[in-house]
Amino acid sequence: MSKPVFGHVGAARPGDLFASRQELAFRGQHRPLRSGVCGTAALGTESIVLADAYEDDEIHETYFWYAGRGGRHPQTGQQVANQHLDARNLPLARSAETGRPVRVFRRIAPSPADRQFRYEGLWQVVHCERVVGRSGFLVWRFRFEPWRV
DNA sequence: TCCATGCGCGGCC
DNA sequence: GGCCGCGCAGTGG
Numbered sequence: 736m737s738k739p740v741f742g743h744v745g746a747a748r749p750g751d752l753f754a755s756r757q758e759l760a761f762r763g764q765h766r767p768l769r770s771g772v773c774g775t776a777a778l779g780t781e782s783i784v785l786a787d788a789y790e791d792d793e794i795h796e797t798y799f800w801y802a803g804r805g806g807r808h809p810q811t812g813q814q815v816a817n818q819h820l821d822a823r824n825l826p827l828a829r830s831a832e833t834g835r836p837v838r839v840f841r842r843i844a845p846s847p848a849d850r851q852f853r854y855e856g857l858w859q860v861v862h863c864e865r866v867v868g869r870s871g872f873l874v875w876r877f878r879f880e881p882w883r884v
Numbered sequence: 885t886c887c888a889t890g891c892g893c894g895g896c897c
Numbered sequence: 898g899g900c901c902g903c904g905c906a907g908t909g910g
Contacts (some may be wrong), residue, residue, distance in 0.1 A: 746905075755908080755909075756908055756909080757909080760889095760890080766890070767889095767892095768888090768889055768890055768906085768908065768909090769890080769905085769906040769907080769908050770890085770905075770906045770907075771906080772892090772907085775891095775892065775893090776892085783907085785907075786908090787907080789907065798903095800903090801907095802907090804907085805905095807900095807907095822893070823892090823905075823906090826892090842907075
C-alpha cells in the first residue's frame with residue numbers, strides 16, 4: 736500500500752454497508768484484516784472498527800470512547816492485564832494531536848448470525864486518558880467526536 | 885478448532 | 898532508502 740488517506744475514501748459516505756473486513760480492506764476503507772486500528776505512530780490513525788469486542792468501550796450518540804489495545808485474553812476478550820501507551824496505541828494518541836479525521840466503521844448485526852460493517856463517517860480523537868477499566872486493570876481510552884472541518 | 889493474512893516497526897546494509 | 902523478519906490482531910472460513 737502506498738500513501739495513507741485521511742478522510743473519505745472514494746465515494747463511500749456515512750451509512751454505506753460493507754459485508755466483511757475483507758471487503759473493507761479490498762475497498763481501501765480499512766486495510767487491516769483483523770486489527771481494529773489502521774494507522775502509524777507518526778501520522779496518526781486513518782480508520783478504526785467498532786466491534787463490541789472491548790469491555791471498556793462506551794458508545795453514545797454524539798461521542799464515544801474507544802478502548803486501547805492490548806491486555807486482553809485471546810479467547811474471552813476480557814481485560815487480564817494493564818494496557819500501555821506503546822507502539823500499538825500511539826497511532827490513536829497521535830490523532831489526538833493532529834486532529835485529522837478518522838474513518839469509523841461499526842460492526843452491526845441486522846439479523847442474528849448476520850453481520851455487516853457500517854460506515855459511521857469521519858470522527859476525530861479529542862482526548863485520551865488512562866483509567867481503571869471494568870476488570871480493574873489500567874486501560875487507555877480515546878474519546879471520539881464528530882469531525883468538524 | 886485451527887490457522888491464514890496484512891501491516892507497522894525495527895534492524896540491517 | 899530498501900529489504901527482511903517479527904509479532905500482533907476489534908476475522909472469518
